[in-house]
Amino acid sequence: MNIVVLVKQVPDSGSERGLAGDNTVERQSANNVINEMDEYAIEEALRIQAAEGGEVTILTMGPERAAESIRKALSMGPDKAVHVIDDALHGSCALSTSKVLAAALGTLNPDLVIAGAESTDGRVQVMPHMIAERLGIAALTGARKLTVDGGTLTIERQTEEGYEVVTAATPAVVSVWDTINEPRYPSFKGIMAAKKKPVQTLALADLGIEAGEVGFAGASSEVVEHAKRPPRQGGQKVADDGNGGAALVEFLSSEKFV
């Protein structure tokens, strides 16, 4: 089974993040890492590969610096990577991004595409369905469990009340939550091997997409303005002197919660 894993480089969610002057995500000063949820997608792909054979390919769209995250992803064990890189992509909206990723997937012809359920920067959660919509294939999203039986995929999709069991035939896009597995740490051997693994770069022209369809020029939405949110001010802090619980309820009562 040939699997493509979508990997996005994002600013570290544990640090201060913001937008740059051109309203895109500030990446210049940020500590850029693999989107955490994508590590679970890679792990799931490697486990399926171990059972079913085939190849695991990383697919990333992003600027030059995303190459670091691609190497990091490869160090976990995938065979190769494709990096879609083009200056014209800067400022792309979700719609354009899905167009580019769908076109790149078209050149790879995978049986299975695995993605993280969301990225920690945008948290938009739409990419798997947008891609599936463009490719006319199934999307099984929000999986906390994935089983592969020949060409049949079955997931447990997390819902508010429990889960749904959803099934589809390959080819399909599956998105996974961080409850699905425990990602491996890259071994030293893996890190060394990753340096030699093939990374193919694709430009827009290779995908038959015009520069005007993507980036700022082709964006279907635009940021009008953005501002840092004023930091929340801490209020009253009291040490429990044996009446902390009662004092807390007094506060709740003063705010009409009790």
Add this chain to the structure above:
Amino acid sequence: MAEVLVLVEATRDFTVKKVTLELLTLARQIGSPAAVVFGASGAAAAMSEKLGEYGAEKIYTGEGDEIDGHLVSPKATALASLVTRVQPAAVLLPSTQEGKEIAGRLAVKLDNGLLTDVVELTADGVATQPAFAGQVIVKSKVSRGIPLATVRPNSIAPTPAAATPQVEALEVSLGAADTLAKVVDRVVEQKGSRPELTEASVVVSGGRGVGSGDNFKLVEELADLLGGAVGASRAAVDSGFYPHQFQVGQTGKTVSPQLYIALGISGAIQHRAGMQTSKTIVAVNKDAEAPIFELADYGVVGDLFKVVPQAAEEIRKRK
């Protein structure tokens, strides 16, 4: 006045979720609200009264196994053909997993811009969105098509405005690609009387400091006394104290209740990502230096196993 389509979110037993009433309230500020119901047979009949109470002038309904038994895609197809036919002023969906997924497919089908995680939307289509764990407030709009927005639960106060909706059954024609992902089972794991986490006006969350799954009873007790939902930090979920669907924070749910109570939660930035737009924040933690106190309107430095039972007792006394 042009229609504003509102995708109805409901439970399996046809209870309209609060976010739907919030969306109808928002829709009234933009145009004439039209609710779109997708689900099992009988969905619209069961919900029309409630939808009318909050101002739905019209209800479009697509029901039956085909639409209900496949993931997302049939709903997006039905909605896209409706949008093309009625040319609404805007389309509003709940910013939940499924709401976002339907919106994503709709955006592709219509080549229409998409605004997600919206907390405010003006009549001229400018959306307010908190970004990066609420560190940044972004205003944006679509530059292609109509305002197509997913709106976060608890962003708008729902107010009734009675209308008598006219119900229209949709004729849905699905393509082969719409029925590829088949829902073969629905399993209910938790069913209680507590409100849903993202919709609750009070959320009581426990963290690593709660110490065990068993001790979460304390968190649940306080939540129940306040009529709230129970949440958990990632540390508590990773430690196996509480199930993942209750996780608040970066890789879990984003909540914005009137009152958020954090018990034994240090307040790492990943947790703050999911709760710092709450109106009032209360924290109990034994570490006086815990970052959660930087955002708490009221903080008690102390042992939660002493403070919480006392608070529970005090609330009972006052009831």
